[in-house]
Amino acid sequence: MQLEQMYQEIILDHYKRPHGKGLAESFNAEVHHVNPTCGDEITLRVTRDPVDDQKLLVSYDNQGCSISQASASILFDQLNDQTLATGEQAVDHLVAMLQRVEEPNEDVLGDGIALVGVSQYPARVKCALLAWMAWKDAAIQALGQEVSTEGEK
Amino acid sequence: MSLLDVATLRKDFPILSRSVRDGKNLIYLDSGATSQKPTSVLDAERNFYETHNAAVHRGAHQLAEEATIAFENARANIASFIGAQTNDVVFTKNATEALNLVAYSFLNATLKSLTGAPLPAGAQRFVLAQGDEVVVTEMEHHSNLVPWQELCAKTGAVLKWLGLTDDGRLNYADLDTVITARTKVVSFTHQSNLLGTINDVAKVSAAARAVGAIVVLDACQSIPHMPVSVEKLDVDFIAWSGHKMLGPMGIGCLWGRNELLASMPPFISGGSMIETVTMEASTFAAPPQRFEAGVPMAAQAVALSAAVDYLQAIGMDKVAAHEHELTTAAIAALSEIKGVRIIGPTDSHDRGSAVSFVVDDIHPHDVGQVLDSLGIAVRVGHHCAWPVCRRYDVPATTRATFYIYNDLNDVKALAAGIKQAQEFFGSN
Numbered sequence: 001m002q003l004e005q006m007y008q009e010i011i012l013d014h015y016k017r018p019h020g021k022g023l024a025e026s027f028n029a030e031v032h033h034v035n036p037t038c039g040d041e042i043t044l045r046v047t048r049d050p051v052d053d054q055k056l057l058v059s060y061d062n063q064g065c066s067i068s069q070a071s072a073s074i075l076f077d078q079l080n081d082q083t084l085a086t087g088e089q090a091v092d093h094l095v096a097m098l099q100r101v102e103e104p105n106e107d108v109l110g111d112g113i114a115l116v117g118v119s120q121y122p123a124r125v126k127c128a129l130l131a132w133m134a135w136k137d138a139a140i141q142a143l144g145q146e147v148s149t150e151g152e153k
Numbered sequence: 154m155s156l157l158d159v160a161t162l163r164k165d166f167p168i169l170s171r172s173v174r175d176g177k178n179l180i181y182l183d184s185g186a187t188s189q190k191p192t193s194v195l196d197a198e199r200n201f202y203e204t205h206n207a208a209v210h211r212g213a214h215q216l217a218e219e220a221t222i223a224f225e226n227a228r229a230n231i232a233s234f235i236g237a238q239t240n241d242v243v244f245t246k247n248a249t250e251a252l253n254l255v256a257y258s259f260l261n262a263t264l265k266s267l268t269g270a271p272l273p274a275g276a277q278r279f280v281l282a283q284g285d286e287v288v289v290t291e292m293e294h295h296s297n298l299v300p301w302q303e304l305c306a307k308t309g310a311v312l313k314w315l316g317l318t319d320d321g322r323l324n325y326a327d328l329d330t331v332i333t334a335r336t337k338v339v340s341f342t343h344q345s346n347l348l349g350t351i352n353d354v355a356k357v358s359a360a361a362r363a364v365g366a367i368v369v370l371d372a373c374q375s376i377p378h379m380p381v382s383v384e385k386l387d388v389d390f391i392a393w394s395g396h397k398m399l400g401p402m403g404i405g406c407l408w409g410r411n412e413l414l415a416s417m418p419p420f421i422s423g424g425s426m427i428e429t430v431t432m433e434a435s436t437f438a439a440p441p442q443r444f445e446a447g448v449p450m451a452a453q454a455v456a457l458s459a460a461v462d463y464l465q466a467i468g469m470d471k472v473a474a475h476e477h478e479l480t481t482a483a484i485a486a487l488s489e490i491k492g493v494r495i496i497g498p499t500d501s502h503d504r505g506s507a508v509s510f511v512v513d514d515i516h517p518h519d520v521g522q523v524l525d526s527l528g529i530a531v532r533v534g535h536h537c538a539w540p541v542c543r544r545y546d547v548p549a550t551t552r553a554t555f556y557i558y559n560d561l562n563d564v565k566a567l568a569a570g571i572k573q574a575q576e577f578f579g580s581n
Binding site (some may be wrong): 002003007021037038039040041055063064065112121124127130135 | 158174175256463515516517518519522526533534535539548549577578
């Protein structure tokens with residue numbers, strides 16, 4: 001059944017018990033992305049790691065469907081404390097996988113390969129990409145900015 | 154026993170016999186977004202192109218004459234469907250454009266008044282001053298909200314709105330405070346596309362009339378589903394779309410009071426809408442042509458006229474009664490499911506067939522996906538009425554809407570599908 005190919009157990013696990021949800025207080029960049037057709041939203045913050053400032057710590061808060069929620073949780077597993085290059089590679093591969101241009105690569109996407117079933121439902125691809133596009137936006141901004149905190153905003 | 158012979162009606166709609174998602178029978182519960190089209194409508198459009206196709210209102214060859222007659226006969230038939238005079242109905246590309254036409258009449262009259270040039274007789278009613286007020290409601294579709302927001306942003310007018318009660322009705326108690334001596338226009342929906350609520354037009358109109366405001370009605374969700382007569386509604390403009398009432402996409406309508414249409418400056422300008430043109434300036438045709446620049450959608454008008462014939466053959470009273478039966482059944486069936494909450498009135502009086510709901514712990518997108526896997530087409534999201542979702546503190550809803558080709562089996566399938574979604578996501 002197609003439905004179960006999209007909603008694999010691993011997706012439902014991430015949805016019900018999301019990893020890393022909750023916003024960090026200090027951050028270099030914050031973005032808010034929405035999917036205007038359905039109202040899914042994510043606020044995502046990126047902070048440069050004090051030990052290695054080329055690595056980016058991720059925090060987020062979001063609301064939306066199981067696919068968008070699970071996808072954000074998977075992103076946290078894969079990209080928290082990773083470099084821009086690593087993250088961009090993952091985003092590019094996720095896009096290619098959802099367009100069925102590339103076969104799922106677990107080394108690059110981890111649990112994200114379970115999102116492959118979404119490619120059968122074009123209307124849901126945006127749900128799967130929401131967090132990743134937000135991360136890319138925030139990561140590029142963060143690498144050009146100083147640390148700020150919520151209180152100073 | 155249903156009031157309509159749904160099984161027979163369904164044979165008129167070719168698309169309803171197709172299957173979706175691995176051979177499932179299609180159960181179409183998304184007519185609020187767009188209705189399906191009967192063969193007679195499809196044939197009318199095809200027949201126009203096959204036998205009469207020409208650009209209307211230009212040329213004197215036989216095809217041009219036939220096309221023009223077909224187009225204007227369609228206008229007459231569509232106008233009579235709502236008890237209107239033929240020339241008081243303007244064709245637009247959709248209801249959104251019809252509402253924009255009215256909003257832009259205010260903007261264009263206001264801009265023109267700022268130049269000091271004389272305004273056409275009666276156009277002063279469309280001139281907005283800083284601090285004048287535009288009133289809508291919190292249940293509007295974006296198409297009857299955003300154009301007014303834009304108008305206010307450009308003119309310095311102030312947007313105000315009637316709020317909603319917890320049970321999904323307009324808060325009429327606010328009428329006297331929201332509508333004031335500064336109110337120049339009140340624009341509101343006849344029936345909410347998300348909540349299903351049918352509003353008390355007379356009550357809102359009376360408050361608007363008392364202060365001399367122009368009254369605009371969004372009838373997208375009412376004209377396809379119930380008898381609507383301009384003579385019985387005390388409003389100045391009515392906007393609606395063709396594709397939600399069995400007609401084709403690409404055509405909408407604006408009905409306006411004759412004297413108001415006559416005083417309004419043009420919206421979109423160009424060919425067909427002029428009286429005389431020189432290199433310096435132009436004068437404009439009388440309505441409705443003044444508002445129909447460019448080659449109009451004649452084939453779509455003819456097809457929409459066929460849709461009107463189809464609905465009239467059934468009878469709009471019967472259409473409304475049939476939908477009322479399905480709505481009542483849907484509210485009852487959904488109310489019995491633990492964890493399901495209807496967003497909108499849960500009693501079926503003054504209520505149309507849009508039934509929006511949320512399911513505990515399952516996002517509307519996911520509910521819709523499970524229903525889709527069963528062949529049930531519903532709408533998910535904010536339904537272009539995002540403020541309504543915010544008002545009821547839900548990110549989105551799942552919405553089923555019923556029309557003439559639906560029956561009680563569809564209601565049962567919907568309820569069973571929701572339970573299946575709950576099982577699938579383990580939420581109940």
